[in-house]
Amino acid sequence: MIPEIGHFALILALLLAIAQAFFGLAGAARGQVAWMQAARSAVAGQAVFIALAFGALTSAFIRKDFSVLYVATNSNSELPIFYRIAAVWGAHEGSLLLWALCLSGWTLAVTALSTSLQAAFRSRVIGILGLISIGFLLFMLTTSNPFERLVPAAVEGRDLNPLLQDFALTIHPPILYLGYVGFSVAFAFACATLIEGRLDSTWARWTRPWTIAAWIFLTVGISLGSWWAYYELGWGGWWFWDPVENASFMPWLAGTALIHSLAVTEKRGLFKSWTLLLAVSAFSLSLLGTFLVRSGVLVSVHAFATDPARGLFILGFLTCVIGGALLLYAWRAPRLKSAAGFELAARESFLLFNNAFLVAALGLILLGTLYPLFMDALNLGKISVGPPYFNMVFMVPMLPLLLLLGIGMHATWKRSHLQPLRNRLIGIAAVALVIALVAGAAVYGHIRPMATLGFALAFWVMGSSLMIPLSRLRARQALPGAVLGMSIAHFGAGLVTLGITGVQSFKIEQDVALAVGEATTIAGYDFRLAALRQVQGPNFVGVEADVLISSDGKTITTLHPQKRLYNSGGNPMTEAGIEVGAARDLFVALGEDLGQGRWSLRLQYKPLIRYIWLGALLIALGGGIAGLDRRYRRVKAGETAMDAATEPSR
Amino acid sequence: MKASLRFLVPAVLFAALVGFFVVGLQKDPSVIRSPLIGKPAPAFTLESLEDPARKVGAADFAGRPWLLNVWATWCGGCRQEHAVLLEITREGRLPLVGLNWRDERALAQQWLAQLGNPYASVAFDPEGRTAIDWGVYGAPETFLIGADGKVLHKQIGVMTQEIWRRDFLPLLAAGKGS
Numbered sequence: 001m002i003p004e005i006g007h008f009a010l011i012l013a014l015l016l017a018i019a020q021a022f023f024g025l026a027g028a029a030r031g032q033v034a035w036m037q038a039a040r041s042a043v044a045g046q047a048v049f050i051a052l053a054f055g056a057l058t059s060a061f062i063r064k065d066f067s068v069l070y071v072a073t074n075s076n077s078e079l080p081i082f083y084r085i086a087a088v089w090g091a092h093e094g095s096l097l098l099w100a101l102c103l104s105g106w107t108l109a110v111t112a113l114s115t116s117l118q119a120a121f122r123s124r125v126i127g128i129l130g131l132i133s134i135g136f137l138l139f140m141l142t143t144s145n146p147f148e149r150l151v152p153a154a155v156e157g158r159d160l161n162p163l164l165q166d167f168a169l170t171i172h173p174p175i176l177y178l179g180y181v182g183f184s185v186a187f188a189f190a191c192a193t194l195i196e197g198r199l200d201s202t203w204a205r206w207t208r209p210w211t212i213a214a215w216i217f218l219t220v221g222i223s224l225g226s227w228w229a230y231y232e233l234g235w236g237g238w239w240f241w242d243p244v245e246n247a248s249f250m251p252w253l254a255g256t257a258l259i260h261s262l263a264v265t266e267k268r269g270l271f272k273s274w275t276l277l278l279a280v281s282a283f284s285l286s287l288l289g290t291f292l293v294r295s296g297v298l299v300s301v302h303a304f305a306t307d308p309a310r311g312l313f314i315l316g317f318l319t320c321v322i323g324g325a326l327l328l329y330a331w332r333a334p335r336l337k338s339a340a341g342f343e344l345a346a347r348e349s350f351l352l353f354n355n356a357f358l359v360a361a362l363g364l365i366l367l368g369t370l371y372p373l374f375m376d377a378l379n380l381g382k383i384s385v386g387p388p389y390f391n392m393v394f395m396v397p398m399l400p401l402l403l404l405l406g407i408g409m410h411a412t413w414k415r416s417h418l419q420p421l422r423n424r425l426i427g428i429a430a431v432a433l434v435i436a437l438v439a440g441a442a443v444y445g446h447i448r449p450m451a452t453l454g455f456a457l458a459f460w461v462m463g464s465s466l467m468i469p470l471s472r473l474r475a476r477q478a479l480p481g482a483v484l485g486m487s488i489a490h491f492g493a494g495l496v497t498l499g500i501t502g503v504q505s506f507k508i509e510q511d512v513a514l515a516v517g518e519a520t521t522i523a524g525y526d527f528r529l530a531a532l533r534q535v536q537g538p539n540f541v542g543v544e545a546d547v548l549i550s551s552d553g554k555t556i557t558t559l560h561p562q563k564r565l566y567n568s569g570g571n572p573m574t575e576a577g578i579e580v581g582a583a584r585d586l587f588v589a590l591g592e593d594l595g596q597g598r599w600s601l602r603l604q605y606k607p608l609i610r611y612i613w614l615g616a617l618l619i620a621l622g623g624g625i626a627g628l629d630r631r632y633r634r635v636k637a638g639e640t641a642m643d644a645a646t647e648p649s650r
Numbered sequence: 651m652k653a654s655l656r657f658l659v660p661a662v663l664f665a666a667l668v669g670f671f672v673v674g675l676q677k678d679p680s681v682i683r684s685p686l687i688g689k690p691a692p693a694f695t696l697e698s699l700e701d702p703a704r705k706v707g708a709a710d711f712a713g714r715p716w717l718l719n720v721w722a723t724w725c726g727g728c729r730q731e732h733a734v735l736l737e738i739t740r741e742g743r744l745p746l747v748g749l750n751w752r753d754e755r756a757l758a759q760q761w762l763a764q765l766g767n768p769y770a771s772v773a774f775d776p777e778g779r780t781a782i783d784w785g786v787y788g789a790p791e792t793f794l795i796g797a798d799g800k801v802l803h804k805q806i807g808v809m810t811q812e813i814w815r816r817d818f819l820p821l822l823a824a825g826k827g828s
Contacts, residue, residue: 311675326661334654377673
């Protein structure tokens with residue numbers, strides 16, 4: 001009975017989404033206050049019913065209701081309750097429901113928190129978000145109903161994909177989706193602006209905190225995914241340039257560019273049409289990512305169930321939403337005039353370069369991700385584009401970006417006074433280069449050009465970021481959240497660069513065969529296979545090894561990598577043993593049983609890898625501090641009055 | 651007018667992208683043409699699964715079309731396609747040869763005893779050497795070899811009636827005609 005209630009709630013939510021879209025857009029167009037009011041009520045109603053549907057599905061998982069196909073496919077009576085709840089979004093249908101839940105949450109938040117917006121504009125935003133919601137609910141109800149019954153009911157469920165039975169992966173999808181879907185707010189703001197055909201600096205100020213919020217979720221979500229891949233997939237890699245990873249990284253790049261160009265639009269009234277295009281692109285890339293992941297047009301290690309009917313639906317939806325927005329853009333954007341000019345050394349120039357490099361990186365990744373598809377469509381053969389391409393092309397725009405970042409942070413709007421800072425910046429650059437050379441030579445024993453360049457850029461960005469709050473504090477100047485946040489986020493970017501350079505340049509990976517009692521040495525660490533034993537988990541059996549790590553005769557730690565076979569079948573899963581350190585990680589994964597008591601072991605030495613995720617968290621934290629700047633929260637009484645005055649009299 | 655046309659560029663680029671997606675959706679990205687197609691089938695001589703004393707080889711079937719199906723008892727897809735294989739053998743158009751891959755003899759024999767044996771003969775390849783020669787990615791895979799001893803087609807993944815009728819039968823008919 002409860003699954004049917006959930007199904008019915010979804011249908012009601014769809015009807016309310018239709019009402020929300022119609023009354024929101026038509027009410028704004030015709031100036032009908034009552035219609036606009038109705039659209040807002042529909043938002044609340046839709047949120048209630050989608051939450052109800054989500055609750056119904058969760059309850060089916062908790063009650064182990066294997067008469068529901070989705071539950072029977074993705075859980076098992078042995079599955080611990082925590083993972084049974086996480087299994088709600090463990091596969092296609094449920095993750096769509098989560099998508100819809102996130103969207104209605106964001107819509108509700110926009111509706112509740114944007115009372116200072118001009119009524120018609122707010123109503124259009126609500127209407128556009130309603131249109132997106134219609135697409136997703138319709139998709140779910142027609143091709144991917146999570147409440148479909150299984151007749152006869154299964155006695156036992158097939159179990160959640162063992163790869164997903166992990167803490168980071170249970171919270172990774174919701175956070176990532178909050179990011180993906182969060183860009184819909186900036187998208188709706190942009191479309192509403194294009195419909196109205198005018199854009200002022202308040203628009204950018206409204207859009208910025210929403211964009212930053214979504215971007216923070218995306219940053220954290222991507223980092224979690226990377227961290228998970230590192231310890232769970234058993235290869236010790238942290239980024240694979242897999243199509244699904246790229247699908248989340250491309251909106252992030254667009255969102256990063258958008259945050260920066262919004263600053264210019266807000267402060268200087270420039271780049272207006274470009275900012276709108278980025279706002280449309282960030283969400284479009286989120287939708288594109290959903291399409292790539294869900295339709296199966298690309299092969300990926302993220303083995304999702306695919307279905308051509310679903311692919312066609314999403315493609316149609318994608319075409320309507322993105323195509324519609326881009327046509328609207330082509331029609332309306334030419335009217336938006338950017339006002340003033342600026343000098344070459346002004347902050348505007350640096351942000352222009354920032355956008356150019358970020359979008360170039362985005363374009364190159366998009367090209368690499370879709371290249372196999374293009375080749376196949378043109379019958380030029382099946383090919384795959386691997387990490388070497390991405391590593392190479394990503395570096396090309398990133399190096400100048402980091403270089404300019406260190407200067408651009410100090411530039412001022414309109415015309416710049418970099419002269420007084422010149423000596424100090426040169427000083428930081430020189431120190432950064434020296435540290436990079438010394439670190440490469442002293443710590444890792446050799447100097448490599450790319451490693452030195454990476455380290456130097458990392459220290460350059462970190463030093464330059466620190467300089468801003470330090471000099472402000474010394475001069476007893478105020479340190480607003482926007483400035484502090486910017487410094488922290490950019491310091492984080494430097495830290496990420498440090499981590500990537502360290503691990504890519506100086507990692508050591510070795511696959512060895514060891515019997516119990518044998519040892520091997522990599523990077524000055526002795527790894528001894530001390531013992532092997534059988535282990536029994538709630539829904540798996542496995543083998544666990546004790547690997548004793550010592551250096552110069554001193555024991556550092558004992559790691560316990562596992563190889564698990566889940567009762568539900570499938571490939572064996574690796575649980576790596578990792579010794580975490582500020583300077584390096586030591587990584588041990590159990591490979592194959594080679595017979596006669598010998599096992600293959602994957603041993604890795606990963607210098608500085610922690611800084612990749614630490615840096616990413618700082619980036620998110622910086623974004624949070626900047627987004628919470630008082631400037632955005634000020635009650636905009638004056639502005640509301642101004643908007644009311646400029647509203648066309650009907 | 652001309653200046654405002656550049657605002658249309660994103661929409662045009664996107665339209666081109668959609669075009670590619672429409673074509674891409676019609677194609678299955680997991681279909682990878684085997685480099686073997688059109689080349690002579692790799693020779694092999696292996697022990698028979700049923701009887702270690704007897705040998706099974708590609709040469710046994712020279713001069714007529716035949717199928718090679720790579721399977722193993724640990725492979726879920728193989729169990730799934732088993733009924734279709736039985737039916738193909740029942741139709742009797744051509745012999746089906748099994749390549750039992752990285753498996754245990756006793757388990758494989760038990761499997762055939764339980765599920766029925768669609769194979770004219772089964773080659774036993776516990777170390778997977780022959781499978782490497784044939785460029786096997788995983789089980790199940792099915793190769794069609796023509797009367798001239800050349801590989802005509804390779805199916806990666808589970809065989810179904812639909813795939814059999816769509817991909818294999820036309821090739822077989824064309825091969826007989828020539």
